[in-house]
Amino acid sequence: MGAKKLHHILFVINPISGGIDKETVISEIETFCAAEGILLSFFDTTGENDLENLKEALRQKDYNAVVAVGGDGTVHLVGNALIHSETPMGIIPMGSGNGLSKDVGIPQDLPGALGVLVNYTIRPIDTLAVNNYISVHITDLGFNALVVKLFSEASTRGPGTYAFVAMQQYLSYECREYKIETDNGTFSGPAFMVTITNANAFGSNATINPTGIIDDGKFEICLIEPFPKTAALGLLYRLYHESIGASDYTHIISCREATIYNPNQEVGHIDGEPIDLGERVIIKILPKSLRLLLPKQIPDSSEND
Numbered sequence: 001m002g003a004k005k006l007h008h009i010l011f012v013i014n015p016i017s018g019g020i021d022k023e024t025v026i027s028e029i030e031t032f033c034a035a036e037g038i039l040l041s042f043f044d045t046t047g048e049n050d051l052e053n054l055k056e057a058l059r060q061k062d063y064n065a066v067v068a069v070g071g072d073g074t075v076h077l078v079g080n081a082l083i084h085s086e087t088p089m090g091i092i093p094m095g096s097g098n099g100l101s102k103d104v105g106i107p108q109d110l111p112g113a114l115g116v117l118v119n120y121t122i123r124p125i126d127t128l129a130v131n132n133y134i135s136v137h138i139t140d141l142g143f144n145a146l147v148v149k150l151f152s153e154a155s156t157r158g159p160g161t162y163a164f165v166a167m168q169q170y171l172s173y174e175c176r177e178y179k180i181e182t183d184n185g186t187f188s189g190p191a192f193m194v195t196i197t198n199a200n201a202f203g204s205n206a207t208i209n210p211t212g213i214i215d216d217g218k219f220e221i222c223l224i225e226p227f228p229k230t231a232a233l234g235l236l237y238r239l240y241h242e243s244i245g246a247s248d249y250t251h252i253i254s255c256r257e258a259t260i261y262n263p264n265q266e267v268g269h270i271d272g273e274p275i276d277l278g279e280r281v282i283i284k285i286l287p288k289s290l291r292l293l294l295p296k297q298i299p300d301s302s303e304n305d
């Protein structure tokens with residue numbers, strides 16, 4: 001049986017994401033929707049009060065789907081607006097990294113991503129409550145979060161800038177102390193980075209959580225412990241060959257809830273947005289709390305409308 005038609009879609013456009021001009025993208029979306037007989041509306045992000053404004057727009061009108069046209073920050077915004085609702089989220093990847101869309105198999109090209117809107121399956125995924133925030137993909141404390149923060153303040157974007165900032169910080173980075181309590185184990189000691197996710201990989205394709213399943217009711221805390229400089233290349237190799245879990249310097253805890261004590265108030269990020277998470281970070285899984293529009297051929301436990 002075919003998927004039920006999405007009659008009216010709201011496209012949330014981030015005009016600056018990925019450094020991509022959205023004019024052509026918008027006109028391709030318009031052409032596609034006209035050809036498919038889909039009514040469309042747009043919501044442009046401004047970078048100010050976007051979540052409140054988007055929630056208000058969703059209160060004003062019912063849409064069959066809301067599609068994030070941007071990077072992970074835009075996906076985070078739309079995901080937060082739709083959490084626990086019946087309305088599914090689509091993604092047209094237009095950021096620098098596009099982590100969640102890659103993790104769930106959404107085509108990275110515009111025609112492919114648009115095609116999902118007419119040939120879809122709906123898969124409810126787990127998300128995470130992190131203190132007062134919702135994380136739809138990856139939250140970090142430590143080295144990577146520091147790089148994300150400095151990258152967000154840099155005057156240029158793109159993978160080159162990210163790599164440059166990472167290399168600069170790596171040479172002087174001092175691991176911080178953490179204490180972690182979960183329903184499935186504890187950890188205490190220094191760590192280079194602490195990644196909290198139920199997905200698999202960063203937008204850079206570095207697989208930090210190779211065995212994570214996005215809808216199994218659990219999330220993972222992936223720790224990279226202090227390592228000698230001579231081990232750095234090996235760790236990098238493992239990140240890009242889905243074998244980080246086998247490293248002597250990693251520790252992965254799979255759990256449903258956790259408290260991370262972060263006495264140095266090391267910087268964090270949620271879905272690529274730098275954030276101060278304070279000295280105590282409380283994390284809980286929110287099972288099947290966000291419905292995603294995915295390409296129909298992916299075999300999973302999904303449902304068709």
Ligand SMILES: Nc1ncnc2c1ncn2[C@@H]1O[C@H](COP(=O)(O)OP(=O)(O)OP(=O)(O)O)[C@@H](O)[C@H]1O
Nearest residue numbers: 017018045046047070071072073074095096097098
């Ligand atoms: N009109 C705007 N002007 C300036 N900043 C904006 C505007 N709209 C959204 N933003 C900011 O854009 C950021 C989100 O960008 P997004 O993550 O989608 O793209 P990206 O950073 O290029 O991609 P990725 O996260 O995949 O690397 C948020 O910090 C948000 O506040």
